[in-house]
Amino acid sequence: MSTLTIPSPHELIAPAQRGERESMVLNMGPHHPSTHGVLRLVVDLDGETVVDVAPDVGFLHTGIEKTMESKTYQKAVVLTDRMDYLAPLSNNLSYVLAVEKLLECEVPERAQTARVLLTELTRIGSHLVWLGTHALDLAAMSVFLYAFREREQILDIFELVSGARMMTSYFRVGGLAYDLPADFIPTVQVFLDTFGQRIDEYEDLLTNNPLWLERTVGVGTITAADAIALGLTGANLRATGVPYDMRKMVPYIGYETYDFDVPVGKNGDIYDRYLVRIAELRQSRKIAYQALERLQQMPSGDYVTRDRKIAPPPKHEITHSMESLIHHFKLWTEGFKPPVGDAYSAVESPRGIHGTYIVSDGSPKPYRVHFRAPSFINLQALPHMARGRYLADLVALIASIDPVLGEVDR
Amino acid sequence: MDNQTVVVLTQAAFPNTLTEIDERHGDLKLRIPRESLLVVMQWLRDHAELQYTFLESVTGVDYLGREPRFEVVYHLFSFRHFHRLCIKVGAPEADPVVPSLTGLFPTANWQEREAYDLLGIEFSDHPALQRILMPDDWIGHPLRKDVPLGYEEVAFTFNQDRIYAHKPFAKE
Incomplete structure (x- = not known):
């Protein structure tokens, strides 16, 4: 011990x-x-x-949990983007699921499917940054350029749906911020069609590359028992050979209806973490295809809950209906009030289990919000992995754990 | 594994320990006295049937004006049953000390340091209970409810001496 x-x-x-x-x-x-x-x-x-x-750690501490206590539930969504800035939609999702649990609010099928599709694209985008920077740290420059080329396409998709490339804030309590645009489906289709081949390109560069193998195989090995004791989650945990993925264990937003596998490694070293994340890219693409197919068959419009006490009415209704105007006014001046209580929800973010614990005191602002930030907890495993290794391996280890310091410090 | 089985097993092993059982939203939340925290957590971790081997999250909440003022919230996860269990422990304002779980779950280390740093809840027998997110010489615990949220006066050359004299920030 x-x-x-x-x-x-x-x-x-x-x-x-x-x-x-x-x-x-x-x-x-x-x-x-x-x-x-x-x-x-x-x-x-x-x-x-x-x-x-x-x-x-702590150099980037911005007091997000404290700031949230002074924002209404809907406004606090914006702050969640700023934690893990490589996977803003996964953070959004973890937070809105906790609030929806407090409110016991139903979310339409179309919104849930769009959430699945967009969080999987987020996972691809986040893993691409990891792949590029990890390879860059180990002196393989070209992978970085390829990975960012594809990430650009994902950021363009995010811009298309939300208007922002990184700080999307697109998931809101009850559904989505606005409906998906008309050219969303063809754009995603083009990306997914080309992306399969791109993964092969990354693998051609690295998977059997002797220099890459030299730096990664057998480095930073950790056993499954130690990883669980240290709280390691995500691809880092699955590389040790255990298939623990929140999407399978406690399915949310309908993940149980999608067909996908959970890739696992064997030795828990840097190379296995690499293989697991590469395999996750393929699985995410597979899930995204299924979600895209379902979205094509769903009529547009049903993107947020019809409960007017939670989600504001569409703009065109406000000019015709007095009641809608009142709802709009109440929501944007005061916000909704979840019942007194607390709720915890967890999602599988690209980095591991991202959890949100919210305490409501019945007012329109959260009494306390806490995030179980996967980067923060995964980083605890660094000393255990690095002891006895070379300093150069430490550089590789940091990259393989894939921490985002914005999330570590919150 | 359903919530009821966990409650029945826990109650049989520790009679009169569960002071509150909450099953709202389908999640099981149990409140226990802090004296029995370590034994209950160890039992939950090592129980052959339950196997709550993963301490998912540790956090604190400050219920100012309520007694006990502080509450430490643990989320355990069982990889055997894919079941989550929430354990809550109260700590009074005069003595905000809770036993540390680092001996049972090494992952508690930083999470308890964070709760100490931001809320001032102390964890006895923690190997290095130091600040983790705030600077070492910070005064106070920012997530406490009696700490106001910012709104600082902007310092210019003409008023900086007056403002800095009252500011509790790092000084050499």
């Missing part, structure tokens, strides 16, 4: 300052290209071997 400890920076710095250590304690970051954000690592080094490492 002792190898699962997570030292704090002080525990490494203080003895070094007193001169009690033979090894050298070095500072890596917070501004370092390989830390994928503002992450500081205090590394205890014996030559080039990592004796211990203490991650120091």
Whole structure:
């Protein structure tokens, strides 16, 4: 059990300052290209071997949980985008599902299907950034350029539906912010049709590349039991050989009706995490195809709940109906009031289990919101994986855990 | 695994321990006294039938004006039954201490540090209960309900001395 400890920076710095250590304690970051954000690592080094490492987080802390307590439930959606800025829609989803649970609100089929499609595109987009930056850290520049080429197409789709490329805020309590545009389906179709071949291209560059294998196979191995004890989730956990995916375990937004597999690894090393994420790209594409097919058969218009106490009426109704005008006014000046209580919901974000815990005191603003941020908790496994490895492996390990520091610090 | 089985098993093992059973929204939430937290959590983790081996989330809530003021909320997940269980523990304002779960679940380490940092709930026997998100020399715990939300006066050259004199930020 002792190898699962997570030292704090002080525990490494203080003895070094007193001169009690033979090894050298070095500072890596917070501004370092390989830390994928503002992450500081205090590394205890014996030559080039990592004796211990203490991650120091909090440089990007923006108090999102505190700020949410002063926003209405609907306005707080915007803040969730800013946590994991590579997967804004997964965060939106986790939050709106928790509020919908509090409200016991029904969401139309079309909105749920669009949510599935868009979160899977988010997963592809997020994994592409991971793939590009991970390869870049290990000195494979071209993968980065290819990955960002495809990510651009996904961002264009997000822009098409929400008007924003990254901070989409497209999922709202009760459904979607607005209906899907007319050219949405053909655009996604074009992307999905070409994307299968693109995954093969990435694999051609890396999967059997001796330089890539040298840096990843057998590096940062972790067992399933240790990964669960440290709270590791997502592709990092599945690379250890256990098929734990929230979409299968506790299905939400209708994932139980889609046909897909949960890719798992074998050894829990960096290479397996790579293989699992690449396989997830293919599975996400498969789910997206199914969702797209269903969307084509659904009539447009039914994109948000018809409960006017939760979702505002469409604009054209406001000019004709007094009642609609009142609902519109009440929702935008005061907001809706969920009953007193608390709710927790969890989704499988690209990085792992993203959970939202909300406490309502019956007012239009949440009393307390807490996010189980997968990046934050996954990062705890870094010391365990890095001990005894080279400093250069540490760079590869950070990338393979795939943390987003905006989400770590919230 | 349904909620009722978990309640029956827990009640049989720990009579008079569950002070509140809440099944709203289909999620099972149990409240237990903090004295029995460690034994109940260990039992839930090691029970051959239940196997709540995964501590999904640890967080705190500040119910200012209510006694006990603080509440620590744990979410356990069983990979055997794909079942989630919420455990709540109260901690009074005068003595906001809850036993640390780091010995049972190493993942509790940072999550408890975060609850300590932002809410001031202390976890006894935690290996390194230090601030994690806020700067080390920060005064107070920002997520507490008696901490106001910002609205600071903007500092210019002509008034910065007056403003900085009262500001509780990091000073050398």
